Amino acid sequence: MNKRFIxxxxxxxxxxxxxxxxxxxxxSNKQPSAKAAQPSMVHIAVATRDLELGRVLKxxxxxxxxxxxxxxxxxxxxVQDLVGRGVINTIIAKEPILETRLAAKGAGGGLAAMIxxxxxxxxxxxxxxxxxxxxxxxxxxxxxxxxxNSPGGNGxxxxxxxxxxxxxxxxxxxxxxxxxxxGKPILVQVVNMLVTPEQAEILSLASNQTTLQLVLRNPLDRxxxxxxxxxxxxxxxxxxxxxxxxxxxxxxxxPPPAPRxxxxxxxxxxxxxxxxxxxxxxEPPFVMEIISGTKKVDQKFENSGEGK
Numbered sequence: 001m002n003k004r005f006i007x008x009x010x011x012x013x014x015x016x017x018x019x020x021x022x023x024x025x026x027x028s029n030k031q032p033s034a035k036a037a038q039p040s041m042v043h044i045a046v047a048t049r050d051l052e053l054g055r056v057l058k059x060x061x062x063x064x065x066x067x068x069x070x071x072x073x074x075x076x077x078x079v080q081d082l083v084g085r086g087v088i089n090t091i092i093a094k095e096p097i098l099e100t101r102l103a104a105k106g107a108g109g110g111l112a113a114m115i116x117x118x119x120x121x122x123x124x125x126x127x128x129x130x131x132x133x134x135x136x137x138x139x140x141x142x143x144x145x146x147x148x149n150s151p152g153g154n155g156x157x158x159x160x161x162x163x164x165x166x167x168x169x170x171x172x173x174x175x176x177x178x179x180x181x182x183g184k185p186i187l188v189q190v191v192n193m194l195v196t197p198e199q200a201e202i203l204s205l206a207s208n209q210t211t212l213q214l215v216l217r218n219p220l221d222r223x224x225x226x227x228x229x230x231x232x233x234x235x236x237x238x239x240x241x242x243x244x245x246x247x248x249x250x251x252x253x254x255p256p257p258a259p260r261x262x263x264x265x266x267x268x269x270x271x272x273x274x275x276x277x278x279x280x281x282x283e284p285p286f287v288m289e290i291i292s293g294t295k296k297v298d299q300k301f302e303n304s305g306e307g308k
Contacts, residue, residue: 041066044075044096045082051091053138053172056109057082062097074098086113111172111192121171121192122200124207126214136191140170141219144203148210157241158232164206166224167217169194 043064051061062079075096076082085102086109103113115121126136136142147161171192191214195203206212234241286301 047091051087054110055087072096088114120200123192141217143215145213146206146210160231162229163227
């Protein structure tokens with residue numbers, strides 16, 4: 001083998017070894033600075049298990065864990081500040097427990113802690129059909145339909161169904177907020193909805209006097225629909241119902257005619273003059289001729305008509 005070629009090969013090997021050594025020194029000097037740039041770790045409170053609506057936090061429901069990066073808004077590292085507060089939004093295991101997911105201090109747990117100020121929770125009795133086959137669960141939005149006969153309305157149109165309230169939030173369904181082992185909603189007999197005080201009065205009266213039906217809607221759909229309702233008469237005729245079709249006369253189905261005003265001319269007409277009977281016709285006097293000798297005298301007598 002050529003000695004010159006061997007010399008060149010050895011020189012290249014030495015140069016490569018020196019370059020590798022220099023590169024190693026440069027990289028080893030930069031490692032401490034890279035470690036210093038890593039974010040610091042903090043401890044925040046997280047859930048040890050899935051926390052459902054209405055649950056009151058206990059010490060074993062919360063633990064501190066290291067958290068890297070930006071700390072979520074509302075997170076805390078003080079476990080004692082969280083114990084005893086009610087859960088108003090579902091929290092999954094190992095999720096940071098935020099202030100917005102809990103009720104205020106002293107409010108306790110359960111359904112009452114989930115009611116915002118100025119609002120009310122009203123309960124209505126439902127069955128499998130009314131409750132939309134059990135899929136009315138907390139957090140859903142529903143409309144309320146009523147069916148019945150309007151007092152003083154048109155009796156010829158039959159039972160009327162109309163949308164009573166729209167876009168109501170469901171707070172709870174039954175006494176248990178949980179789902180079954182297959183993850184399906186549990187069928188319940190009572191649904192609690194979040195309403196205003198005025199809506200609570202309306203629902204209370206409607207639940208006692210009419211038949212209710214819940215209609216499930218998309219929680220993101222907040223638009224209010226304007227409907228006139230429908231009845232048996234228009235259901236079979238295929239026509240649309242109008243507000244004037246409710247009527248006020250239950251016998252004929254049409255409003256009673258307005259009373260006819262009394263004529264002003266008749267009230268100002270003078271009273272009729274009573275016609276008097278004609279006077280009786282006067283009879284001519286009765287003349288008696290009296291002859292005494294050669295003397296003749298005529299004697300007149302008034303005829304009073306008594307002889308007739």
